[in-house]
Amino acid sequence: MAISTGDFDFIRKLVLERSAIVLEPGKEYLVESRMLPLLHKEGLESIEILVGKLRGGTKNGLADLVVDALTTNETSFFRDIKPFEALKGHIIPDIIEKNKTTRELTIWCGASSSGQEPFTIAMILRNDFPQLLNWKINFISSDISREMLQRCRAGKYSQLEVNRGLPAMLLVKFFERVGTDWKVKDDLLKMIQFREINLAEPFPVLPKVDVLFLRNVLIYFDVEMKRSVLGKIKRVLKPEGYLFLGAAETTMNIDASFERLPLPQSGCYQLKG
Amino acid sequence: MRALVVDDSKAIRRILSQMLSSIGFEVSEAAHGKEAVEVLAASDPFDLGLIDWNMPEMNGFELVCEIRKNSKYDNMRLMMVTTETEMSQVVKALEAGANEYVMKPFTKEMIYEKLSLMGLPVSP
Numbered sequence: 001m002a003i004s005t006g007d008f009d010f011i012r013k014l015v016l017e018r019s020a021i022v023l024e025p026g027k028e029y030l031v032e033s034r035m036l037p038l039l040h041k042e043g044l045e046s047i048e049i050l051v052g053k054l055r056g057g058t059k060n061g062l063a064d065l066v067v068d069a070l071t072t073n074e075t076s077f078f079r080d081i082k083p084f085e086a087l088k089g090h091i092i093p094d095i096i097e098k099n100k101t102t103r104e105l106t107i108w109c110g111a112s113s114s115g116q117e118p119f120t121i122a123m124i125l126r127n128d129f130p131q132l133l134n135w136k137i138n139f140i141s142s143d144i145s146r147e148m149l150q151r152c153r154a155g156k157y158s159q160l161e162v163n164r165g166l167p168a169m170l171l172v173k174f175f176e177r178v179g180t181d182w183k184v185k186d187d188l189l190k191m192i193q194f195r196e197i198n199l200a201e202p203f204p205v206l207p208k209v210d211v212l213f214l215r216n217v218l219i220y221f222d223v224e225m226k227r228s229v230l231g232k233i234k235r236v237l238k239p240e241g242y243l244f245l246g247a248a249e250t251t252m253n254i255d256a257s258f259e260r261l262p263l264p265q266s267g268c269y270q271l272k273g
Numbered sequence: 274m275r276a277l278v279v280d281d282s283k284a285i286r287r288i289l290s291q292m293l294s295s296i297g298f299e300v301s302e303a304a305h306g307k308e309a310v311e312v313l314a315a316s317d318p319f320d321l322g323l324i325d326w327n328m329p330e331m332n333g334f335e336l337v338c339e340i341r342k343n344s345k346y347d348n349m350r351l352m353m354v355t356t357e358t359e360m361s362q363v364v365k366a367l368e369a370g371a372n373e374y375v376m377k378p379f380t381k382e383m384i385y386e387k388l389s390l391m392g393l394p395v396s397p
């Protein structure tokens with residue numbers, strides 16, 4: 001099934017407007033392969049018909065489904081490991097020291113996909129920092145995709161997913177078997193508040209953040225949008241707060257007010273003093 | 274780094290051995306627990322053991338117990354690679370002294386990610 005230039009452009013603009021994600025020409029194959037399951041589910045015969053419906057605006061929610069299908073949700077527990085070692089070894093201990101009078105910790109995971117990243121952070125907090133048990137922890141986890149948020153709230157993972165990067169010791173401690181799946185135990189699930197937040201839009205009112213995970217999402221935006229998101233981040237991050245970006249992402253040449261911390265391969269930044 | 278791959282399936286041994294040798298491990302193989310014990314006794318210490326559960330002669334769980342009895346092997350990381358997927362089995366293996374657990378079917382990423390978790394080098 002080939003997609004016409006006109007239809008590709010229409011979907012490109014739609015995705016850009018809704019999520020800020022840039023689909024360059026040449027990504028036609030991606031659109032085709034991602035639309036197939038959606039066409040099937042919606043009982044539509046072709047991309048042409050799908051775009052016809054989108055243009056006509058006859059079917060509510062269809063545009064959301066298209067955007068959902070085109071966002072890459074690839075993630076895993078302890079993805080890249082180093083950022084989480086830095087979190088455990090330096091950053092949480094530092095915040096515990098800094099916030100010891102308020103006993104409050106605010107974490108925001110801004111592109112949480114199916115939840116492996118926020119649950120990784122939550123497991124580290126519970127497993128390695130028992131002293132945080134009587135702290136107030138504000139843990140917000142958000143994504144643009146409703147489907148992904150539903151997965152987060154369910155906290156259910158397949159065998160293939162728990163096989164990826166999750167230490168067996170933590171699997172045993174924080175999960176229970178449900179049928180053939182593995183489900184995050186309620187105690188951990190309840191630590192996190194899952195919300196729909198589109199990074200491309202003005203941020204909702206949020207508490208000032210100590211640690212912000214924003215990994216592997218800026219990479220899909222163009223430079224202007226990256227700059228705009230980093231600009232908004234500056235306003236929610238505490239002056240000494242920490243920002244984690246993905247391994248292929250940087251603030252360099254985009255926003256000069258951040259500096260990379262010398263924690264190897266952690267992708268961790270702070271606002272310059 | 275030296276690794277011992279223990280599985281009664283020749284095909285699985287070959288796949289795992291390839292995955293490990295491509296990131297610089299020197300790999301030995303054994304088809305069951307008893308053979309593994311013999312290999313262990315006859316060679317230099319290993320850094321890593323990948324161990325199947327269900328095997329003839331001596332199964333993987335028994336092998337883990339056997340290895341952990343001997344303090345000579347304290348530095349050897351042990352990872353079960355098995356079709357056993359019950360929570361109780363994972364718990365049992367960890368309690369016996371396994372460091373990690375992978376449920377078959379596995380991919381290269383899964384194996385490498387687990388090796389990094391155990392602090393082993395995974396660069397090619």
Ligand SMILES: C[S@@+](CC[C@H](N)C(=O)[O-])C[C@H]1O[C@@H](n2cnc3c(N)ncnc32)[C@H](O)[C@@H]1O
Pocket residue numbers: 018019020021071072073074075076079110111112113114117142143144145148197198199200214215216217220246
């Ligand atoms: C590749 S995943 C990253 C998951 C996780 N942070 C990680 O690094 O493993 C990218 C996520 O960004 C989300 N996303 C894309 N555009 C977004 C936007 N404009 N606002 C919020 N989330 C967005 C997608 O829905 C997807 O779940």
